[in-house]
Amino acid sequence: MEDSRVVLLLGVGGVGKTTLIFRLLDVRADPNATPVMGIYKLFLSDGPDIIIIDVPGQKVHEIVERVVPLWDFPLDLVIYMFDMSDPLTARELLELKRALDGIGAPKYRRAILIGNKLDVSEEVGVSLDLEELGRELSVERTYQLSLIREDPERILNIILENLGQ
Ligand SMILES: Nc1nc2c(ncn2[C@@H]2O[C@H](COP(=O)(O)OP(=O)(O)O)[C@@H](O)[C@H]2O)c(=O)[nH]1
Ligand SMILES: [Mg+2]
DSSP: OTTEEEEEEEOOTTSSHHHHHHHHTTOOSOOOOOOSOEEEEEOOSSSOEEEEEEOOOSSHHHHHHHHGGGTTSOEEEEEEEEETTOHHHHHHHHHHHHHHHHTTOOOEEEEEEEEEOHHHHHHHTOOOOHHHHHHHTTOSEEEEOOGGGOOHHHHHHHHHHHHTO
16 A cells, blocks of 8 residues: 555535545446445546545434444545535534544544535525635535535545545
C-alpha cells in the first residue's frame, strides 16, 4: 500500500456516501442501503492509487461498530457527510464524531465536510449552517454539493486537493 492514499466516508445512512463513489466510478445504478464494507480502488494515471472506504450501517451505533476494525488503518482523509435537507443527519454526524473521539479512533491526517443533497435543501427551503458544523467537526474545508448530478471530475478534484495531490 506504499503508493496509495486511503479515504474514509463517514455519515449516517442515506446521506449519499455510496452515491459519491458511484458518481466517481460512473456507475449509473441507484445505490441500495450498503450491507457490507465497500472498498473501492481508483487507479489514476498520474499519482497514487486512491482507496475509498464506504462504511455500512444506517444508525450511529452500527457505524461505530463497523469503523472499529479500521483502527490501525492509516487514513489520509476522512470525508464527513450529511444531508443538507435533513438537520437530523447533521446532529447524528456530530454524535458519530463524538462517539468515535470517545474511543480514540480512527486516526486521520485531514478531514473535510460535504453537505449533500443541495438540490433537495433548496427545493424544501431548509438551510443549515455548514461552517458552524464544520467547526464543530474540526474539518479543514466544507463543500455543498448535489452529488447525484455532480460532475465526477469535480468530485475527484475535491478528493485530490485534500490529499495534497
Ligand atoms: N435528490 C438527491 N438525492 C440524492 C443525492 N445524493 C444521493 N441521493 C439519494 O439518496 C439516497 C441515499 O443515497 P446513498 O448513496 O445510498 O446513501 P448512503 O447510505 O450514505 O450510502 C439514494 O436514493 C440516492 O440516489 C443528491 O444530491 N440529491
Ligand atoms: Mg451506502
